[in-house]
Amino acid sequence: MSTAIAYQVSSTTSVVRDLLPTACTASSQHDKTFDVIELTTVSSEEAYQKLSQAARTTGVALISSLPVRPPIAAIQRLFARLYADCSLASRLNATYPKRGVFKNACLAPDASLRIDQKTTIDLSISRLQSIRKVDPTVAEALGEEFEDIVRFYTYIETQVLPIVTRATSNISGLELELTHNGTNNHLRLIDYFPCTEPSGPRCGEHRDYNTYTIVFQDGAVGGLEFEIEGTWKPVPASVDAVISWGWCGAILTNGSVKAAKHRVLRTWPMADQRTTAVIFVAPDLDTILEPTGGLGTENAGWCREIQEGHLTVGAFKEIISRKWRRREGTEPGEVVQGAQDREIEAFLKPSQNST
Ligand SMILES: O=C(O)CCC(=O)C(=O)O
Numbered sequence: 001m002s003t004a005i006a007y008q009v010s011s012t013t014s015v016v017r018d019l020l021p022t023a024c025t026a027s028s029q030h031d032k033t034f035d036v037i038e039l040t041t042v043s044s045e046e047a048y049q050k051l052s053q054a055a056r057t058t059g060v061a062l063i064s065s066l067p068v069r070p071p072i073a074a075i076q077r078l079f080a081r082l083y084a085d086c087s088l089a090s091r092l093n094a095t096y097p098k099r100g101v102f103k104n105a106c107l108a109p110d111a112s113l114r115i116d117q118k119t120t121i122d123l124s125i126s127r128l129q130s131i132r133k134v135d136p137t138v139a140e141a142l143g144e145e146f147e148d149i150v151r152f153y154t155y156i157e158t159q160v161l162p163i164v165t166r167a168t169s170n171i172s173g174l175e176l177e178l179t180h181n182g183t184n185n186h187l188r189l190i191d192y193f194p195c196t197e198p199s200g201p202r203c204g205e206h207r208d209y210n211t212y213t214i215v216f217q218d219g220a221v222g223g224l225e226f227e228i229e230g231t232w233k234p235v236p237a238s239v240d241a242v243i244s245w246g247w248c249g250a251i252l253t254n255g256s257v258k259a260a261k262h263r264v265l266r267t268w269p270m271a272d273q274r275t276t277a278v279i280f281v282a283p284d285l286d287t288i289l290e291p292t293g294g295l296g297t298e299n300a301g302w303c304r305e306i307q308e309g310h311l312t313v314g315a316f317k318e319i320i321s322r323k324w325r326r327r328e329g330t331e332p333g334e335v336v337q338g339a340q341d342r343e344i345e346a347f348l349k350p351s352q353n354s355t
């Protein structure tokens with residue numbers, strides 16, 4: 001597939017027009033909704049305190065002055081190479097047949113405009129191991145770009161994740177390091193390819209399933225928004241990284257941490273390419289997902305399976321990813337914006353969603 005084909009976007013339909021935001025432009029920028037933390041200049045204690053505060057209030061923290069930048073140019077070149085070379089893309093996907101690595105479902109000629117208008121390269125520890133084991137030459141074929149990306153991932157994993165994990169532990173009195181050994185972390189590279197016209201959602205509204213997520217932006221193209229007290233608030237494009245907490249974080253801390261709802265409805269400037277590197281941090285798959293931290297024994301409304309400690313992270317990941325795959329176009333099924341998130345919330349907190 002050529003890059004030109006990859007960037008073709010179907011014309012606007014009424015379904016899509018309904019999805020357009022009322023106001024989401026670079027001018028509606030930062031309004032002090034989110035805490036901004038200069039992670040490398042504050043003391044560790046201050047970093048923990050500010051991160052904990054953000055996790056408890058909005059569930060979102062913006063990070064500035066990171067000492068390393070994500071290798072955006074390398075990521076863009078890697079996408080360009082995969083768009084242009086179908087056989088390389090197939091070889092890469094063959095290394096992880098269970099789910100694939102490079103996902104471009106929205107570019108299929110008959111793809112629904114309701115699915116996310118983005119392509120992704122998903123790298124997890126098991127995918128990286130698989131690439132090296134099944135087809136060692138494919139990593140080589142992916143070139144220096146691939147090495148740069150893996151180096152960035154390793155840096156963040158060793159230098160930044162321990163700080164955020166500790167801050168999350170501090171809120172709840174848990175030792176999250178014991179269940180967060182990095183075995184279930186994930187790096188996702190995302191290409192929000194340029195659209196000259198408004199298209200479908202770029203990443204439909206959702207809360208992440210994991211403990212927390214760090215989105216590394218390209219510094220120029222915005223679009224990420226969080227729902228704060230019922231209003232969608234844009235994140236400035238210039239922020240280095242955005243940390244947000246997910247369902248596992250909320251469950252393990254018994255609701256002390258907020259799972260933040262977010263989306264990329266439309267990128268801005270719309271005709272520019274938005275590139276992000278996203279690191280998802282989740283507990284090891286065999287971790288029991290029970291609310292042992294935070295509010296202690298008080299029942300925050302979780303379903304019986306969670307309250308009684310019968311749900312593992314692995315089982316929860318399966319439940320939630322089945323719903324996501326529809327939105328991401330890798331499994332057939334109708335996509336109704338926001339419905340998937342409501343279904344998950346109803347499963348987790350049935351008593352609050354019984355009306
Ligand atoms: O790329 C972004 O800005 C957000 C991506 C995201 O929320 C996700 O992949 O879960």
Ligand SMILES: [Fe+2]
Binds near residue numbers: 206207208213262
């Ligand atoms: Fe997300």
